[in-house]
Amino acid sequence: xxxxxxxxxxVILQIMVTIAVIPFLIPIYTMVVRSLQGRGWGNYxxxxxxxxFARFFLNxxxxxxxxIAIIYLATMMASxxxxxxxxxxxxxxxxxxxxxxxxxxxxxxxxxxxxxxxxHMMGTFWSVILPIAALQIPFTVLITRGYIDGIPDALFExxxxxxxxxxxxxxxxxxxxxxxMAVAIIVLVLINAWNxxxxxxxxxxxxxxxxxxxxxEYFRRQYNDDTPKILAxxxxxxxxxxVAYVTLQKQFERGMAAGAIK
Amino acid sequence: MxxxxxxxxxxxxSLAGRRGGRFAMTARTVPGGLKWILPGFIVSVGLIYYSIxxxxxxxxxxxxxxxxxxxxxxxxxxxxxFHDPVLWMALRNTIAYFVVVFVVxxxxxxxxxxxxxxKIYLSNVYKVIIxxxxxVAPAIMxxxxxxxxxxxxxxxxxxxGLGLHSLSQGWLGQSTTSLMVIILVSSWGSIGFGFILYxxxxxxxxxxxxxxxxxxxxxxxxxxxxxxxxxVRPVTISLAILNxxxxxxxxxNVWLITQGGPxxxxxxxxxxxxxxxxxxxxxxxxxxxxxxxxxxxxxxxAVTIQSRSKEKTRKPKLSKSTRELSNV
Numbered sequence: 001x002x003x004x005x006x007x008x009x010x011v012i013l014q015i016m017v018t019i020a021v022i023p024f025l026i027p028i029y030t031m032v033v034r035s036l037q038g039r040g041w042g043n044y045x046x047x048x049x050x051x052x053f054a055r056f057f058l059n060x061x062x063x064x065x066x067x068i069a070i071i072y073l074a075t076m077m078a079s080x081x082x083x084x085x086x087x088x089x090x091x092x093x094x095x096x097x098x099x100x101x102x103x104x105x106x107x108x109x110x111x112x113x114x115x116x117x118x119x120h121m122m123g124t125f126w127s128v129i130l131p132i133a134a135l136q137i138p139f140t141v142l143i144t145r146g147y148i149d150g151i152p153d154a155l156f157e158x159x160x161x162x163x164x165x166x167x168x169x170x171x172x173x174x175x176x177x178x179x180x181m182a183v184a185i186i187v188l189v190l191i192n193a194w195n196x197x198x199x200x201x202x203x204x205x206x207x208x209x210x211x212x213x214x215x216x217e218y219f220r221r222q223y224n225d226d227t228p229k230i231l232a233x234x235x236x237x238x239x240x241x242x243v244a245y246v247t248l249q250k251q252f253e254r255g256m257a258a259g260a261i262k
Numbered sequence: 263m264x265x266x267x268x269x270x271x272x273x274x275x276s277l278a279g280r281r282g283g284r285f286a287m288t289a290r291t292v293p294g295g296l297k298w299i300l301p302g303f304i305v306s307v308g309l310i311y312y313s314i315x316x317x318x319x320x321x322x323x324x325x326x327x328x329x330x331x332x333x334x335x336x337x338x339x340x341x342x343x344f345h346d347p348v349l350w351m352a353l354r355n356t357i358a359y360f361v362v363v364f365v366v367x368x369x370x371x372x373x374x375x376x377x378x379x380x381k382i383y384l385s386n387v388y389k390v391i392i393x394x395x396x397x398v399a400p401a402i403m404x405x406x407x408x409x410x411x412x413x414x415x416x417x418x419x420x421x422x423g424l425g426l427h428s429l430s431q432g433w434l435g436q437s438t439t440s441l442m443v444i445i446l447v448s449s450w451g452s453i454g455f456g457f458i459l460y461x462x463x464x465x466x467x468x469x470x471x472x473x474x475x476x477x478x479x480x481x482x483x484x485x486x487x488x489x490x491x492x493x494v495r496p497v498t499i500s501l502a503i504l505n506x507x508x509x510x511x512x513x514x515n516v517w518l519i520t521q522g523g524p525x526x527x528x529x530x531x532x533x534x535x536x537x538x539x540x541x542x543x544x545x546x547x548x549x550x551x552x553x554x555x556x557x558x559x560x561x562x563x564a565v566t567i568q569s570r571s572k573e574k575t576r577k578p579k580l581s582k583s584t585r586e587l588s589n590v
Contacts (some may be wrong), residue, residue: 219413
């Protein structure tokens with residue numbers, strides 16, 4: 001985009017970009033250096049030996065996996081219905097769903113907290129998975145419906161002439177053809193569910209149900225502000241996410257870009 | 263009965279001739295759509311509309327949650343909210359946050375995206391560094407940010423190293439600087455997100471357009487802001503809406519770095535609602551009233567931005583992005 005015809009201008013651009021990147025490295029650098037203060041790598045060993053450390057990752061995986069499964073299936077089914085089947089007042093249903101597109105989750109916590117207490121759902125994974133699903137589905141349906149609208153009706157008609165019913169068409173034609181959407185949906189929900197903080201903080205109050213985003217606070221309580229250990233825990237928690245991003249760079253970027261057309 | 267690949271191929275090949283014809287239309291008339299949309303509809307519309315209605319109901323009570331008595335108070339919670347200086351502080355902070363983060367994000371992201379589209383070594387390394395703050399949860403990075411900004415932290419060390427001792431200060435503990443820290447930390451995380459979108463959008467620009475501008479004598483920055491920026495306008499509008507929503511619901515960074523303090527100087531609606539929902543001195547009715555106010559502001563703003571942007575561009579906003587997705 002920037003034109004760098006001479007060698008000199010190319011070097012200048014390279015230097016400018018390098019300088020511009022420094023502020024991005026400062027928190028990461030600080031985090032790693034301070035996590036090694038005191039006992040060095042011993043901090044990491046101590047953190048990994050805390051009983052129940054793996055539990056946080058398992059719980060995050062449960063929340064993310066549950067959210068992905070519900071959202072993916074509900075989205076595919078709803079998009080199929082909206083796009084290829086007959087339904088009275090279809091657009092009314094669709095716009096009722098779309099009205100929730102830009103809703104911030106924080107407006108849900110007061111009523112959901114009151115409801116969860118009444119229904120004894122505090123401290124269950126459902127109390128986090130269902131709100132995450134509710135907030136994501138309008139958006140995933142919007143992009144998936146758009147995608148499925150682009151698949152020719154004739155394809156479904158041909159299958160019907162061959163005698164396939166709606167279930168058969170859904171599993172054997174729609175699901176394979178809409179697979180490119182699966183990547184975008186899974187990545188989008190994975191990032192949102194794995195990084196969710198407010199909902200788990202409010203609803204997952206039991207100690208053995210903590211998710212990874214609650215780890216820094218857990219260690220603050222455990223170690224009375226032993227900063228190096230808190231930071232060591234943060235580094236360990238951040239690594240899987242960074243590795244996932246670096247290996248699946250394209251998919252991550254596509255998923256996030258999909259999230260922006262709200 | 264098996265659906266042979268041949269059937270699909272045959273239909274696929276002859277599509278051009280049949281599209282929109284009577285034969286193609288019949289697929290749409292298959293009934294039974296309702297049961298297909300129902301699961302998603304119940305989970306999302308059901309839960310969300312229920313929450314909003316219940317929130318509206320709760321906002322007319324004082325309620326400490328659990329077994330305590332619900333006291334009907336009429337519109338008192340709303341009256342109290344509009345007389346609450348903390349709410350006005352939170353709204354002021356929300357606007358300051360939105361303006362600064364949005365401007366930093368657009369300018370920073372466009373410059374980085376343009377640089378990465380130029381000839382540059384190790385561009386993928388730079389890209390990963392910029393995007394890391396987007397994929398790692400704010401809740402996990404928060405302890406690191408505290409270390410950067412605290413009195414004996416990295417920022418003060420850098421200032422002292424540069425001989426600017428007078429500038430080093432307790433950034434987090436002062437009501438004059440706490441909001442600034444929150445805004446800077448969020449900007450740090452938002453540039454990478456804008457970068458991804460602009461980078462993708464710039465890839466669609468035809469090189470001839472830039473070449474023409476260059477022949478007309480436009481410089482690099484001039485081309486960027488007069489030619490490229492107008493062409494990626496849909497992305498900028500999306501970023502404006504997303505930023506406004508994230509300013510309204512901001513919670514993670516604030517709660518973990520400053521807790522909204524000192525003296526509410528970095529308070530946001532998200533932290534207020536959380537404190538009233540799950541804090542020690544909770545009043546779920548007041549939290550619900552604040553939620554309703556937030557909801558009205560969010561919906562009104564999103565509708566305004568969207569309708570104003572439609573007047574200007576008159577392009578179907580979604581079609582392009584959806585098309586990009588279909589090229590996956």
